[in-house]
Amino acid sequence: MKYFFIFSLFVCLTFTVLGQTQMNYYKSFVKDLGISATSIKTITAKTYSLSSPLYDYQSDTASNQLIFSTRKKDPSGRLYINKGFIAGLNCATDSINWLYESLRFDLNLTGDFLLFSNDAKTSRYDKKHGFEVYDFKDRVVYAIPRNSSGLTYEDPKKPDELTCISLLNGTVNWSASISHKEDWMDVKYLNDTTIIIAANGLHAININTGLIWSHALVTAEKNQKSLVYSVVNKSNVQKVNASYKTTKEDNLLTHLGSNILIDGDVIYFGSKEKIIAVKATGELLWELDLKELPISKMILTKSGSAITLINLGLSQFKDNYVLYGKPFVMNIDGATGKINSQSKFTSSESLIDFLPQKQSYLLADKKNIIQTNSNNESFENLIPLDDHKYGRFVEFINGDEYFVEKEGYYVPLNFINDNVVYFKTENNKVYGVDKVDVQYEYHYTELFKRDKVYKDKTVIFNYKNTYVINKNFELLATLNLVEQSIVMKNKIYFFGGKMLYIVDLDDL
Template sequence: MKNNITILISLFIALNSFSQNISTEVLNKTKIVGKNLIQQKDIVANEFVFNERIYRSYVDSLTGYATLQLRKLSKNGKVLSLKGLVVVYDLKNKSVKWTKKIDYSMSSIQQYGDILILSKGNKIIRLNIENGDPMWDIKNDLYYVNINKKIGVGYAYNGLTGSIHTLEGINLNTGESLWQKELKRDYGWNKIIKTDASNLLIVAGGMHSLNIETGSGWDYETKTGKKDYTETIAKNVGGLVLGALTGTYVVSSGSNLVRDVLSNTIMDSTNIYMASKEKLACINKSDGTVTWSYQLPDESTSKSSLIVRDSSLVLINKGYAFWRDKTIDFGDPFILEVNKLTGAEIAFKNLMEKDNPIVDYKVKNDSLLLLFGDKITCFSLQDKAIKYTKTFDSETYGNLTFFSGDRLYTKNTDPELHYNLLSDSTHYFVQTSKGKTLKLDKDFNELKTFDFDNLYLIQNTINGHKFINQDNSTIILDSNNKPIGELSLSFYFRIINNTIYETNENSLLEIDLNQLLNTDNSDEF
């Protein structure tokens, strides 16, 4: 009896920022959001209008429920209210399941399928998706969830004097601990790679294999950042905001931590290849033993990219790293090539670019094209030397930011209104910080300049149809790049089981793609 009372009191305290059900109204209506250009028919959406702005949303295709986090925005559009609502809405039956108040300064909500997790301080609480009632609570901080197996992985809270590196597997149905192991997070978590239904590779202070059911696995430890690097942070405090092209999932640790000093991961049937701040290594996939390693220069090594060239590995050291959500100058750009089987050095080239990092690269035959903020350098992978460099005036173009073209479309001027991919084998396309896309010849001479705002970015592909977007307009192309439909949608919609979901201010749109694609295939993105 005492234990039951203790649990009830604990849950009451934990939920003091997540109040009981309150009533709310949702307006249901239909809205014309586009046109089927083949049949010349309107495309109609179900629109669900809530009484406050939608801050975040999640749609579970299995239950058909949408979880909406509502949060007001200040009149100047810059400050979010600390208080709001969580609404679970039944899209099929068009009814509110439950609604509760939430204080975002103390709590947050995450959802994984039908698993709804409330986080508050050092505690996580699973809420019943049907009624919002608490099912269990534990002191943990989830880092990963496997929806199918109903297993979570996170760090157990062991008190102020306990270890902060105790990783724990959690049965998400009961909240019970499945296993515990030590996995250091001094440099944060950089990446999670799912290798099969039960196993992960975790890149965090090295690389770790993990069976989420048993906690077993090997550990390869190395430095993937630098702690308390105050001098570099102060120097770079005005650094560029982290771009969307990094594709890296990071949980940072410590206000003075310089992180993500590592490369991408390359795997073959036997080995894993990865560079850290300390070394480039070949790691055996089965047991984590190091087959070979190459010691990297301590003061120069930074964020890097690793590519395979026949029997060799080429490391592109970029000369930057991350602090919080900013890029900072860190290390120096260099090119390293080693033998893939032995790790023996083939070539090393310091590019002599202090505080001028490589922002992007592209491989073209035997050439490695390196994009800096102010120039493009062509490095010969065959001769191991710089072939030529082209400088661009920053006053005219701004900073060069990335190679574009592979995801960009432009409208053709012919009567059919076809759209063409802004990419071909004979030209290069480069994006600039002034919103320009430069078309360059093989010697990087400018041939044409496009205004980025007039180009279309591919958002998704389904059943051979491409969804390309410009501002709040989405065009659907067939396999011949001919437009078959148009929708008034931003870039940030989601496609789940042939249905589009998009939130805009205080409304959620639901669009059945069978109005356009005439297919019953179910593909989830």
Template structure:
């Protein structure tokens, strides 16, 4: 196995041609509308004949992720060593390689499933299925092991706080703070009816709120002072229910927190997200929405109708607490279906007085996604966008999407997308009428304005996203093709094929299944824009 292989290659070709070859598909033959207005900022797509020199870091197995530790110039690479016939990983490794001389410092082969890695200056935290390991990052040697799942780590104060790992079916566990020196408990406290957590919010640097399937927990970092509030989340019929929370916003401690577009497949779990403001917590379960005070007491509580048969989305804006329940469920094959009646409701932030509670006017369709912006609530079905004013509950309109079939997995999409369908890069959100985007089942993106009218279509094979930016340079990706562009989105060159890329202090790295490409400015002065 080559440890540090030197490669030089000339990467050239038209950008649009690269995408056609890579992402040729049935809808590559469809004619798409061109932008109807000149974008605010564009970059010409031009041929690039620049040579790119790189150091390729090879690893046994298939590379699945890479991480960078700037203090020690250390590249951490996760590989899949063995897979089942169905393509599921059986075993894997984590490698530590010093990029200054290409020396592999260590390799850890995992006998347990790894949930996540967290990188600190001198340490590596490995969250496994059964154990947490706090390791020396230069040697990979575990300094201590724990059964605590750490949710908050503060190296400056030398402690970490979390919950003990529990076996399936257990309903109680323990919260504790551990010393980072030896992993020994600083304090412990019991936590009733708290299985795995769903959401964590840190309040300042002293308190965290943890939302679990059957309860809400407040944990103080210093003394372990806690309180708990039980949520009613049982579902009698056992149907897997959940809500597809797309690119919306939950307003909490840090302002607008972005919610990724993930379908929460939840069985027997009907609690909402939580919103935290000034030490008060707003959360909904199967039967109620409640405002909890700083000591866990219910400031007010309001009943919710039984028709709200799925997970709710809670939002807080200018004194109004709103609840959106999509009644979205899934069958045994993961297909969306209706479960109950979609509902919207609003309550006064201070006394809980109900302002309105009404069913959503969406016919027999399921609500696939929700976008909350201030008092505006957009509900996405398979064929339309429905808009409500959440300050008074009034229906604004239903805008039909320009589609020929019912979408089953449509969602609101991130606006961090670049279109080059007219042979010029431009960020879609720079369009003067742009408001938001919808992604369809076939990969198309619909650019919509404030009134949910269509501005343009962007095909999957004529778009890319921004991976990273540094010093007026951008790394853009579409499919497996990665590009380097300058601050004006002028294409500089195409890069080795990969699935991710990120900047370092000396250049940038491209992560591919067959290895990691280390590309440095000092070896590629022609890449530096004038």
């Protein structure tokens, strides 16, 4: 009886201390968040006040958890410091399953494995309970859930040796000579077992056995002059390829190349000095010399038998885009590598944004919107932007993602006319161009951007509120917040700074 009492007391004290410890990191309460448009009832949300701002998050349907990390900032509020915590939120009960202090904040859920990383190291954690299970020697650059492995540069004595390790216990599966010096520009699966990597060249690896073939290329250079930072739309540029930081160099201009373009059993890739076309076996079909051209970050696309190269006039320096080279468009025969045509971006202004169309690309600087022609062979001026009439260009607006209120209904801009190109200018106006004429004009504050879709409900927001509408574009609810969000089953989780709000979408 005495031992049972001591054990019971120990368990009680353990959970009391754990509860008090967790209370230092968050507080939970219920908060009024908005109002229903159909029943005039108040919408409430379970709310968490966190001790440090949200840094990264991901939903895990297997464990029914929302896993996230928080990270403190310095007194200026601009820079992150290495202090925070990681946690798992039970999405059935909306309670914290586990919470631990951490020095690693970059989250990667891959298959059954939960990884957290910083710039130097990656560790694997138990998904159910959150504790650290295995500490890898270096940062896992790329995880491969299909065979529970990860790619890393773990041997400091062999900095250009890529190692494939087991995510279970760190066992080395294979090694290959693939340099880390120029960052990975892109990664694509060729099939279930073959990955193509653009990293200081173009490489094919079998995820189980290692390197299949390799072509050395240049995709970066050391910076030797002053730089001009670009105001290009970063989110659009980042969609071009799936890049991964690997270089330790601090003074390097990277991303002097293209995305990986796969067409059947042929792989195309553009580097600083050449474009190559390679068969899946590694056989070089052709190469096109680009040394005399102002090459920079590029987009490769294919239409029919032709390859289109759009040179963006950008490079990446650390975490920023800088002006490099000059924009141009080139049309290339996909079978032979022969240049069909080439056209310069004649504007003296630097590129701000670009937008893929069905048969062409739109590019814009602050004074002009320019379109590649139907064969992507040259540029055509779509509309000049008079400073007094329109204001200077800021960004393209996706007509499927932005909504406007019309007679009580919230409809996408493209619902009205899907042949329109929308763009925003510095005067906070949004204009719609049909062919070459401006047909639509809105103030940016009139518009709502699509956030999430759940069953027949769509979540949209503007500068001050979030709205939930149904499939008929009718308003269901208004929420008094504007935050990033994630949908997990029937609930939407809003993260804003140090706050987390949970709303049941089935109740709206």
